[in-house]
Amino acid sequence: MMCGRFYLDVQQDELMSYFNLATVMQLPPRYNIAPSQNIAAVLVSGRERRVVNLRWGLIPFWAKDEKIGYRTINARAETVESKPAYRAAFKQRRCLIPASGFFEWKAQKEGKQPYCIRPRHNALFAFAGLYEHWRNNKGEQLDTGTILVTDANAVVKQVHDRMPVILSPEHFESWLDPDNQNRSGLKEMLKPWPEDETDLYAVSRKINNPGNDNPECIAPLSL
DNA sequence: CCAGACGTTGTT
DNA sequence: GTCTGG
DNA sequence: CCAGACGTTGTT
């Protein structure tokens, strides 16, 4: 696991205030967002901060077919700058992906136990992401994205050794600014989220099936 | 030069 | 599109 | 990430 499943259940006004947005649609609550599905992303387009939909799984602009997107749901923060699939997006097309929490699976003798990870005080996580525009052979455009991953903090390490890169609001503007070419400054932001701002609890295996999209997916499980 | 990859994690 | 391997 | 498919031809 790394970051292959998350959820987003947020009110319009919370989303607007956390990301300093002028306007945004109320998003339907989603409890089991899986790769290849649409994810909401905050990005700067024409000097304006807005929310768009991206298909989760970044397809590089040069890709001949879209199947590469099944293997590009995450980008390693340590190498994202130089990987052919990501470096152009890292320079020009950075985004933030709002999440109420994310899921990781712990491998055990009895099988894999899913856990939900949530922010302790904030309403939301803001995952560091990249996006890309791709055209198929019919000329139709598809906007896709990926979530950066890094080492797990001490709390998440109980279940897995990697986790999404989560940015704090002080970094939003400089991460989103397409003109920001300060590569060392950008990489400096890609550190594990503080463990004392991280809560973790076991959830039902209902989360395993991407077809299950309801509050039972995030309900605490008593083990 | 051309051909082929371009991604992550976990498991063997 | 661009890099690596042959 | 997990779940589910993974093959061909011919007939309905």
Added chain:
DNA sequence: GTCTGG
């Protein structure tokens, strides 16, 4: 075992 679909 590995790929595709969600």
